[in-house]
Amino acid sequence: MISDPSAKIHELWDELADLPLAETRLSIELLFSRISEWVGADDAFWIGIARVQSEPHAANDVLHGWRLRTAERWITRPEYNAEFIRKVLAHMERDPGMGVRKVISEAGRFRSYRQRDGFIDFKAFRQTPQYEMYFKKGGITDRIWCVSPVNRDAESLFCFDRIRRRSHFTLEHERLVAQVLRGIKWFHRQLLLNHGLLVGKTPLSxxxxxxxxxxxxxxxxxxxxxxxxxxxxxxxxxxxxxxxxxxxxxxxxxxxxxxxxx
Known part of the structure; x- marks a missing residue:
């Protein structure tokens, strides 16, 4: 953890604000790398979420009318191309895990969680196909989720993962992530816009x-x-x-x- 988090966070916000609008990838990599360094995360990703159905049509929908529309990863690998990410998001929408369901069910407010802080029954989660596919095979030992609503129909979701570590994220780590991300609604807005969301529900090609x-x-x-x-x-x-x-x-x-x- 950093000794003076507020000062470092303000420096990061200034750095992000000073980057040209065209430098979307550079901006998100800066955010990924700086937060990951501060909380000891080994990987990070972002998902743009859009509401496609409202009540009463969303009442029986598996994701309450929301869809995972587009994503960015911090550590890029050849297999993590656009088609791979599209297929992963599509699979998560058809068969979301307990974590995704919980996060989406509380849409409409700023929120953060740790995978092992009790926000889901982690023991039960370990028995699910989603745990086997995404956590066990990927070596993910803990995750921080942080979601920022940008308007009533679009949200910005960040996740930070620890890979093959014995130690887990602490409450202080989660609070630091939340403090950083809550103060830059303008950045979440631009990030969604850069992917064709916020004013529409279909991402750009x-x-x-x-x-x-x-x-x-x-x-x-x-x-x-x-x-x-x-x-x-x-x-x-x-x-x-x-x-x-x-x-x-x-x-x-x-x-x-x-x-x-x-």
Missing amino acids: PTHRRLLPQLLSSKSEKEIADALGLSRATTHKYVTDIFRSFNVSSRAGLMTLWMGGT
Whole structure:
């Protein structure tokens, strides 16, 4: 643990705020690595969650009308490509474990948990297929969950894992994670926007996500096309698609959205 957490947290918030809007991956890697260093986590990931059904239609839904739409991992491996992540999220939606069910059931408020703090029956969880598939095979010995609502239909979920360790996260570790993440609602908002959520319930395609950060820079469409190896016509089509997805008509409108405007 760090000796003066408030000072370090404020420094981290300033670093995140100073990064260009286009540097989404750099921003989330900074957040992953700094928090992981402070709490002794070996891996981390983020999931963007969107509400697709409201009451009464969500009453009998396995995830109460919510869906796990997109994800980012800290430690990237070749097998953790976009298709792999999509399949994992789809499987978790069809057959969510006890932890996922509990986290989603309490949507609408900022919340944090430790996997072994009693928020689920961990002994019962160890008998489930989800424990075998995701925890035992992956060597996960403990997890901190932290979820920040951004609006009534979108939430930002962070998880920090210990891998093959005897020691578990403490209450102080959980509180530190919560303190960091609760103070940057603007960051959760931009993270969801960068994945095509918040204003819509369907995430952007990988191609559109590659182009989106370029639109938040000062590059012209020609420069963006050259940077991505696309024709100008194809680039313009993708730009138009992105504007339509975010219900804006220009890059100025897109920038306003990112800066918290309407």
